[in-house]
Every structure is written in C-alpha cells, then in structure tokens.
Amino acid sequence: MFFMHVINATDRLPTRGHAAKRLSILEAGARVFCREGYTGANIDMIAAEAGVSRQTVYNHYGDKDRLFAAVVTEITQRCNARSFEVLATFPDQPADLEDELIAFAMRLTQKCVCDEDGKYLRKLIQSEGERHPHLFAGWRTEGPGKVWSALAARFARLAYAGHLELDDPDVAARQFIALVNAELHIPALFGEKLENDQLREVTTRAVKTFLRAYRRNGKEGQETTRVSRALPA
Amino acid sequence: MFFMHVINATDRLPTRGHAAKRLSILEAGARVFCREGYTGANIDMIAAEAGVSRQTVYNHYGDKDRLFAAVVTEITQRCNARSFEVLATFPDQPADLEDELIAFAMRLTQKCVCDEDGKYLRKLIQSEGERHPHLFAGWRTEGPGKVWSALAARFARLAYAGHLELDDPDVAARQFIALVNAELHIPALFGEKLENDQLREVTTRAVKTFLRAYRRNGKEGQETTRVSRALPA
DNA sequence: GACATATTAGACAAGGCTGTCCAAAAATAT
DNA sequence: ATATTTTTGGACAGCCTTGTCTAATATGTC
Numbered sequence: 001m002f003f004m005h006v007i008n009a010t011d012r013l014p015t016r017g018h019a020a021k022r023l024s025i026l027e028a029g030a031r032v033f034c035r036e037g038y039t040g041a042n043i044d045m046i047a048a049e050a051g052v053s054r055q056t057v058y059n060h061y062g063d064k065d066r067l068f069a070a071v072v073t074e075i076t077q078r079c080n081a082r083s084f085e086v087l088a089t090f091p092d093q094p095a096d097l098e099d100e101l102i103a104f105a106m107r108l109t110q111k112c113v114c115d116e117d118g119k120y121l122r123k124l125i126q127s128e129g130e131r132h133p134h135l136f137a138g139w140r141t142e143g144p145g146k147v148w149s150a151l152a153a154r155f156a157r158l159a160y161a162g163h164l165e166l167d168d169p170d171v172a173a174r175q176f177i178a179l180v181n182a183e184l185h186i187p188a189l190f191g192e193k194l195e196n197d198q199l200r201e202v203t204t205r206a207v208k209t210f211l212r213a214y215r216r217n218g219k220e221g222q223e224t225t226r227v228s229r230a231l232p233a
Numbered sequence: 234m235f236f237m238h239v240i241n242a243t244d245r246l247p248t249r250g251h252a253a254k255r256l257s258i259l260e261a262g263a264r265v266f267c268r269e270g271y272t273g274a275n276i277d278m279i280a281a282e283a284g285v286s287r288q289t290v291y292n293h294y295g296d297k298d299r300l301f302a303a304v305v306t307e308i309t310q311r312c313n314a315r316s317f318e319v320l321a322t323f324p325d326q327p328a329d330l331e332d333e334l335i336a337f338a339m340r341l342t343q344k345c346v347c348d349e350d351g352k353y354l355r356k357l358i359q360s361e362g363e364r365h366p367h368l369f370a371g372w373r374t375e376g377p378g379k380v381w382s383a384l385a386a387r388f389a390r391l392a393y394a395g396h397l398e399l400d401d402p403d404v405a406a407r408q409f410i411a412l413v414n415a416e417l418h419i420p421a422l423f424g425e426k427l428e429n430d431q432l433r434e435v436t437t438r439a440v441k442t443f444l445r446a447y448r449r450n451g452k453e454g455q456e457t458t459r460v461s462r463a464l465p466a
Numbered sequence: 467g468a469c470a471t472a473t474t475a476g477a478c479a480a481g482g483c484t485g486t487c488c489a490a491a492a493a494t495a496t
Numbered sequence: 497a498t499a500t501t502t503t504t505g506g507a508c509a510g511c512c513t514t515g516t517c518t519a520a521t522a523t524g525t526c
Contacts, residue, residue, distance in 0.1 A: 018472070054474095056473060056474075058516085126359040175442055190373075275483060288487095482513080484509105
C-alpha cells in the first residue's frame with residue numbers, strides 16, 4: 001500500500017494527499033529540469049512550481065540527484081507506454097494504405113514526438129545523456145530499441161501481405177520515422193508548435209515519399225528480397 | 234574566420250599573443266559550455282581548459298554572458314561556412330548519380346553533422362535555444378534556411394536536367410537530409426562515433442531510398458510538376 | 467476529540483561561482 | 497634597454513544553492 005507511490009507515482013492519478021504531492025513534484029521537476037538543465041534547475045523553483053514547500057521535496061526524494069533520476073525514469077516510462085499505445089493502432093489490414101499510414105504517422109507525432117513528455121525527454125537526453133549514460137540506458141533498449149523493431153515487424157507484415165516491397169524492415173522503419181520527423185526538428189528546437197493543418201501537410205508529404213520508395217509496384221533497381229521471418233501477432 | 238575579432242562586439246584590434254589566447258578561450262568555452270550547459274559551465278573550468286588565467290577570460294570577454302554569445306556566433310559561423318563548402322561539391326552533372334550522391338551525403342555528415350562543431354551547435358541550441366532565441370535567430374536564417382534552399386536549388390537543377398522527378402525541391406531537400414541522418418540520431422545523443430564503413434552503409438541505404446522515391450522513372454501516383462524556377466550558377 | 471503522519475516556513479552552515487581589485491611578472495614593441 | 501601592454505595568481509565580497517534542522521501547522525484516521 002505504501003510502496004505504490006515508491007514504485008511508480010503515476011499508475012493512479014491521485015488528486016490529494018501524499019501521492020498527489022509526489023506526482024506534482026515529479027511533473028514540476030520535469031518542467032524545470034528540462035527548462036533550466038540539471039545544474040540550472042534549483043529545488044526552490046521546483047518546489048514553487050509544484051505548489052509545495054522545499055522541505056517536502058526533500059522528504060519525498062532525498063536529494064536533487066535522486067529527484068532527477070526519478071524524473072527521468074518517469075518520463076521514459078510514460079513515453080514508452082505512449083509509443084506502444086500508438087503502435088497498437090498501426091494499420092495492419094489497410095483499405096487505403098496511404099491514408100491510414102498518414103493518420104498513423106500523425107498520431108505518432110502528436111502523442112509521442114511533439115507532446116510535452118517527448119520534448120522533455122529529448123532535452124534531458126541531449127543535455128545529460130553523455131554525463132549520465134546509465135540513466136538513459138534503459139530508455140535506449142526499452143524505448144527506441146523496442147519501438148523501432150515493433151514498427152519494423154508491422155512493416156514486414158505489410159510487405160508479407162503484398163502492400164510493400166522492402167529489403168530490410170528495420171531500415172524502412174527508421175526511415176519512416178525520419179521522414180515523418182523531417183520538418184519538425186527546427187520548430188521543435190525553439191518550442192514552436194505546428195498547427196494541425198500544417199502537421200497534416202508535412203506528414204502527407206513524408207508518407208507519400210515513403211510509399212513512392214517502398215510501395216509494391218513502385219520499384220526500380222535494387223534487388224528487393226521478400227521478407228519471410230517470424231511475424232508477430 | 235579571421236574577421237571575427239573585427240566583427241565581434243568588443244573593441245580594439247588585438248595583437249598576436251592576444252588573438253591566440255582569445256581563440257583558445259573561445260574553443261575551450263565551446264567545449265565546456267557544451268559539455269556542462271550554460272549554468273553548469275564555470276569560468277575557472279574554461280580558463281583552465283584554455284590554459285589561461287581566469288582574469289584573462291574576463292579581460293577578453295567581459296562576462297559569462299558575452300563569452301557565451303561569442304561562442305555561439307563563432308560556432309554558428311563555422312558550421313555555416315562548412316556547410317557551404319560541402320554544398321559546393323554537390324554533383325551537378327553526375328556520371329553515376331547514386332554513387333555521387335552517396336559521396337556527397339557522406340561529406341555532409343562527416344563535415345557538418347558529426348564533426349565537433351556540429352555537435353556543439355546542436356547541444357547549445359537544444360539547451361539554450363528556447364531561453365535565448367535571439368542568439369540563434371541568425372543561425373536559423375543563415376544556417377538551415379540558406380543551406381536547405383541552396384540544396385533544394387541543386388536538386389531542382391538535377392530535376393531540370395532529367396535526373397530526378399520531383400514535386401517540391403524544398404521538400405525533397407529536407408527529406409534527403411532527414412534520410413541521411415535517420416540512423417545517426419541515437420548514437421549522436423550519446424556521443425558515439427560511427428566507423429567509416431558503418432557510415433557508408435547507412436548513407437547508401439538513405440540515398441537508395443531517396444532515389445527510389447525521386448528518380449526520373451521511379452514514379453507512381455502523385456502528380457509531379459516539372460520544376461522551372463530560376464536556377465543558381 | 468485524540469493521535470499519527472505530512473507538510474510548512476524559516477533559519478542556518480557550508481560550499482560554489484561570479485565578477486572585481488591589485489601588484490607582480492611576463493611578453494611585446496620601440 | 498626601456499616603455500607599454502598583457503597576463504597572472506591570489507584575495508575578496510556578494511550572491512545563490514544545497515541540504516539540514518526545528519517548531520509550528522495541517523491533514524487524515526480511529
């Protein structure tokens with residue numbers, strides 16, 4: 001009962017009491033660490049932004065290091081969970097492949113790349129990744145590692161079903177993500193948000209290019225080996 | 234590169250030893266700011282790494298803010314210059330389009346994306362871009378803005394010459410860069426370097442995909458408008 | 467209401483960092 | 497060799513931050 005909070009503060013969303021403060025500190029920590037960097041962030045700021053006294057922060061997380069670690073693992077888990085949620089909506093039996101891939105890509109962007117957590121995670125990794133690689137080792141294997149290969153499996157399935165023609169599903173998956181994110185990098189760096197219409201345009205162009213390269217009969221040159229590995233459910 | 238001192242905010246023309254220290258401080262500043270973030274960096278560290286006394290740092294740059302600004306503009310200019318150098322080697326009249334695009338993309342990666350300055354710039358922008366947008370406004374317009382449209386013009390030229398078939402050269406340019414960088418992001422975040430062989434593989438896959446999407450006779454669906462805008466020398 | 471637990475505000479020491487001042491030493495130019 | 501400019505090391509005040517401690521207050525349970 002008491003360990004609940006210790007293990008993971010967000011499996012429930014408490015609105016009062018111990019757990020509520022704990023969560024609110026975590027969220028404020030994410031915002032502040034991300035905005036100011038590890039060294040630039042200070043506990044008073046986090047406490048103020050969490051609507052909590054400084055001492056409470058220390059009561060819950062011991063010290064700055066441990067708070068930071070908690071923030072990182074929390075954000076990481078949240079991002080991964082989101083990614084797999086979206087992944088579950090991949091169009092396995094598409095009626096209109098292009099349309100459905102576009103919709104899928106937009107979900108991916110909105111819920112995993114351009115949302116708050118995604119932004120936080122990118123900034124935290126960028127600023128502290130080299131200094132504390134152990135903190136992000138989990139993210140690397142559980143995050144992109146699994147998400148990408150899961151996405152690759154979905155593409156392999158589409159290829160097996162005759163919708164795509166591809167050499168290496170892993171490469172296709174990475175390229176898909178790269179294309180979809182192609183036009184988001186610069187705005188993301190400066191915290192600018194894309195309107196829904198713009199996002200649709202950008203995504204549409206990305207998916208069209210992807211499909212021109214990988215559609216069943218959009219080939220030319222390059223030997224394409226038929227995929228025939230174990231496919232997931 | 235030599236004009237730097239003249240252009241730069243402060244002051245009078247430096248003598249020889251003066252200029253050497255000045256540069257060494259700038260480079261050390263880049264390393265330390267990038268490694269530790271703006272707040273995390275301290276002047277003593279920079280002075281030590283520059284092989285200079287702390288007072289000398291203050292003599293040259295006044296205070297931390299102005300040193301940081303100088304570092305940013307220096308790195309920015311260096312990166313832009315590099316980018317245009319590489320851009321000048323774009324294959325305008327390719328004998329073997331794929332091979333030459335691969336070589337070009339590798340130059341781009343090695344000299345602009347994966348080199349020290351590129352890494353520094355990314356980290357600085359990521360960590361301080363939102364807080365000091367004015368510092369990077371110049372980079373945005375002079376850097377990606379001009380590089381991308383210059384690259385787009387080169388692609389348009391290839392299209393005009395019948396090598397490619399593309400809708401919008403600007404989009405193609407961004408997608409080209411996105412594909413080429415697709416597999417570099419994660420390693421870059423953790424400061425890992427790719428071997429030359431791996432880089433070649435990764436780049437080859439990217440260019441192959443790009444060309445499958447945009448080669449003259451690798452089409453299907455999607456109305457492709459012939460480009461006919463003003464072309465640069 | 468009584469009790470236990472969480473939370474709060476504030477004070478506090480220890481330490482780090484910035485930016486300044488200064489006098490001596492070194493480098494450079496004349 | 498001498499005059500001028502730069503550099504150096506050290507000392508310093510002022511400020512901020514972390515993490516601890518304490519006594520008072522709030523919250524929730526029985």
